[in-house]
Amino acid sequence: MRSAVVRLPADVTDDDAQLLLAVRLFEEGRASLGMAAKVAGFSTRAFMELLARKGVPVVNYPASEMSEDLGNA
Secondary structure, three states, rough: OOOOOOOOOOOOOOOHHHHHHHHHHHHHOOOOOOHHHHHOOOOHHHHHHHHHHHOOOOOOOOOHHHHHHHHOO
């Protein structure tokens, strides 16, 4: 993993920035759940719970694929 130095507004803590980055990377599919949890400094389970509270889906499963899979069951 790489590190970066970022200037933050006074009202944004390092922990807040780390968490926001992790959530965004996960949302965009640029980091796996485990990697995003690690970036945020959380266990995978705790990160999943945090994502749920923020309304971020942990599983991205398109409805069309779900319908197809159910039809094949």
